[in-house]
Amino acid sequence: MTEKNAQNQDKFIIRLPTGLRDRIRLAAETNHRSMNAEVVALLEENYPAPAPDQVTEPAARIMLWLAARIRRREPKSGSVRERQAALYESIANDIITRMAAIDRSAPKDKRE
Numbered sequence: 001m002t003e004k005n006a007q008n009q010d011k012f013i014i015r016l017p018t019g020l021r022d023r024i025r026l027a028a029e030t031n032h033r034s035m036n037a038e039v040v041a042l043l044e045e046n047y048p049a050p051a052p053d054q055v056t057e058p059a060a061r062i063m064l065w066l067a068a069r070i071r072r073r074e075p076k077s078g079s080v081r082e083r084q085a086a087l088y089e090s091i092a093n094d095i096i097t098r099m100a101a102i103d104r105s106a107p108k109d110k111r112e
Contacts, residue, residue, distance in 0.1 A: 031078035041078065044086045055092070057099050063092035 016024075021035075028038035055061050067088035075081035 033078065041083070041086060044089065045077070048089065055096060057095055060092040060095040060099075063088040063095065067092070 024035050024038055028035045031038060031041075033041070055064060067085040070081050070085040070088070073081070075085065
């Protein structure tokens, strides 16, 4: 990840109970990813993207549809396919967030 991309991402500091950091580190090593990627994967798994029927942006709907197709086959946690699905969901969420920001910043008479 480039420094520019890292600067554009939200940062969230948490306190971990004793021993949890070591368990995350072991899981990350097992899944061949960083501790950050491990935590993000678990969060994505437990807090999935909005359902496509609630999304109005066509590009986001396509990305969520692709992710759903991958997830129907129940890929193993940490597999390439599972990471692709998480990526598509992340892109869809980014599209939704950015389009909402554009809609909020546009003058009311210029919307549509």
